[in-house]
Amino acid sequence: MNPFSLSGQTALVTGANTGIGQAIAAAMARAGAHVIAAGRSSCAETVALTGGEELTLDFADPMAARDVFSGRTIDILVNNAGIIRRADSVEFTEEDWDAVMDVNLKAVFFTAQAFAKAALARGADAKIVNIASLLSFQGGIRVPSYTASKHGVAGITKLLANEWAAKGINVNAIAPGYIETNNTEALRADPDRNKSILDRIPAGRWGRADDIGEAAVFLSSPAAAYIHGAVLNVDGGWLAR
Template identity: 80%
Template sequence: MNRFSLAGKTALVTGANTGIGAAIAVALSGAGAHVIAAGRRSCADTVASMGSGEEMLLDFTDPMAAKDVFASRPIDILVNNAGIIRRADAVDFTEADWDDVMDVNAKALFFTCQAFGREVIARQATGKIVNIASLLSFQGGIRVPSYTASKHSVAGLTKLLANEWAGKGINVNAIAPGYIETNNTAALRADPDRNQAILDRIPAGRWGHAQDIADSAVYLSAPASDYVHGTILNVDGGWLAR
C-alpha cells in the first residue's frame, strides 16, 4: 500500500471549505500529506478534521489569485476543485453569468495549473494535478451554458497539459463526479420525482458520496498513478455507461 501513501507530500486543495473539496482535503491528509485547504471562505472546519493541515484564503473570482502561491513554498499536489454554477434558460443567460463562471471554472483553473507547473518544472521536481471535471464535460445538460462550457474546457485543458507536462514529471488528470450527495444537490434530492428519475438512470442505484471522489483523488495524487496521464476518471455510478 506504500504506492498509495502521500507521506512527505504537500497538497493544495481549492474550494476545500465544504462538500467534495473538504472530503478530498481530509482524504489526502489521511494518506499522509500536509494539506493546504484553500477557499474564499474559511476552511477551519476542514482543517480541524485533518491530521496535518492549514487553511488559505483564495478567491478565484480573480482568476490570477494563486499566481504567487507556489513560488513561496514547494507544493507537490494541486487539486483544482473550486467552481461555481449559474442557471438560466439559454435565451435569458447574461454575459455576467457567462463570464463569472468561466473565470472561476476555466480561466482560474488554467492559470493556477500554469503557476504550479512553472514552479515544479523550475525545481526539476515531480508533481500531480487533479482537476475536478463533471458529467457536463461530456454531456450538454440544460440551463447551465457557462458551466457546461467551462467543464468541457476542464477536460480539454487536462489533456493538453498532460501532453505538455507528462515528460516533465507532472501528471495531469481529472475526476468527473456523477450525482453526489452535497449541499449543491440538496434541492434535487428533496424533489421526489427528480430524485427517483436520477436514481433510475444510475446503474449503481444510489447517489455518490463525497468520499467516492476523495478516494479517487488520493489515487490520482499517489505514486500508484504515476503512469496515468490525461485521464478523465468518471466516478458516476455508471451514469455515462448508460
C-alpha cells in the same frame, strides 16, 4: 512502499471549505499528505479535520494563485473550486457567462500554470487533479457557461498532460456524478427527481463526497504514475448507461 501513500507530500486543494473539496482534503490527509485548504470563505472546519493549514483564495480573480507557489514546496494541486449560474440560454447574461468561465476554467489553467512553473523549476515530480463534471461530456440544461467551462476543463487537462507528462507532471481530472452535497439537496428532496436520477445510476445510489476524495488520492499517488490526460468518471456508472 505503499503505492497509494501520500506521506511526505503537500497538497493544495481549492474550494476546500465544504462538500467535495472538503472530502478531497480529508482523504489526502488520511493518505498522509500535509493539506493546504484553500477557499474564498473559511476553511476552519476542513483544517480541523486535516490538521493542515488554511489559505484564502478567491478565484473571482482568475490569477489569485499567481504567487502561491513561490517560496514553498507543493507537490499536489487539486483544482476543485467552481461556481454555477442557471438560466435559460436565451436569457443568460454576459456577467454570468464571464463569472463562471473565470472561476471554472481561466483560474484552473492559470493556477495549474503557476504550480507547474514552480515544480519544473525544482525539477520535481508533481500531480494535478482537475475537477471536471458529467457536463464535460453532456450538455445539461440551463447551465451554458458551466457546461462550456467543464468541457474546457476536460480539454486543458489533456493539453497540459501532452505538454508536461514527459517532464514529471501528471495532469488528470475527475468527473463526479450525482454526489450527496449541499448543492444536490433539493434534487434529493424531490421524490420524482430523486427517483429518476437513481433509476439511471447502475450503482443504485447517490455518490458520496468521499468517493471523489479517494479517487483524487489515487490520481495523486505513485500508483497513478503512468496515468496522464485521463478524465476519470466517478459516477456510479451514469455515463455507461
